[in-house]
């Protein structure tokens with residue numbers, strides 16, 4: 001049988017939509033109709049498994065799935081023997097300790113001998129230990145933020161993103177235990193054929209990510225401004241410069257990084273650019 005890789009993604013939850021989108025942006029086509037737990041890609045040697053996220057690292061450790069997309073928090077908590085091969089940049093959040101808003105807090109020693117509710121007992125216990133704090137960890141699987149309000153615990157350790165769940169449950173964030181984002185994890189003993197498929201997939205993810213991190217920029221500028229603008233947006237090699245119908249003016253095309261877009265765009269304007277257009281890039285192969 002020719003090689004195929006099995007990719008495990010979350011069936012439904014915070015990671016599902018972005019995981020599906022990533023695979024589709026990589027040009028992998030498959031039918032993911034409601035209720036389907038396994039599907040075969042029609043144009044790439046892959047099967048997609050739809051699972052609970054907590055189960056994904058175990059499946060990848062055993063080689064039942066060869067790749068999986070999970071949060072770093074889940075990967076670390078489950079502590080399976082897998083390779084983390086790609087930081088995917090979505091589902092960014094932090095795992096934090098929260099306490100009731102009215103409770104005073106001087107520092108982590110205030111958690112000594114307290115009871116902390118969490119779905120992440122392993123990560124929390126490591127964190128407390130490394131800070132020399134001894135506390136009772138009470139494991140619950142969800143709705144963790146409710147615990148202090150119903151007298152179940154003094155504090156919680158759970159995922160925080162906007163902070164609105166903490167806020168609406170009368171809690172405040174006092175310690176960041178870890179920062180997390182979605183990662184791709186891999187089975188350690190893939191065949192050579194599977195590794196070749198993985199390399200193809202990584203090449204595609206690279207080009208999708210590069211495209212997301214950059215924008216195509218077109219502008220008009222006086223010819224004498226070309227050098228100054230080229231220094232700000234050199235592009236992969238150098239910008240394309242074309243003469244305009246008006247003497248002394250040209251059109252300059254390049255690539256600008258998303259991360260310093262606003263800072264750079266100001267400088268580009270100051271250097272003499274006019275009529276600036278910024279366009280999303282679909283794919284970028286460097």
Ligand SMILES: Nc1ncnc2c1ncn2[C@@H]1O[C@H](COP(=O)(O)OP(=O)(O)OP(=O)(O)O)[C@@H](O)[C@H]1O
Pocket residue numbers: 010011012013014015051052053054070071072073074091092093159160161162180181182
């Ligand atoms: N509010 C958030 N903002 C950003 N990322 C988040 C947020 N909440 C969770 N995540 C990330 O998404 C992952 C999945 O979260 P989700 O709430 O869907 O998990 P779950 O309820 O355990 O799902 P499952 O039913 O698959 O076990 C988390 O492990 C974390 O990495």
Ligand SMILES: O=P(O)(O)OC[C@H]1O[C@H](OP(=O)(O)OP(=O)(O)O)[C@H](O)[C@@H]1O
Pocket residue numbers: 014142143145158159160161162163164165166
């Ligand atoms: O800081 P915030 O933006 O409020 O996000 C944090 C919340 O998001 C997650 O829960 P989710 O909404 O996914 O529900 P769940 O408990 O069913 O996983 C997490 O468990 C927190 O409760």
Ligand SMILES: [Mg+2]
Pocket residue numbers: 052053054
């Ligand atoms: Mg889960």
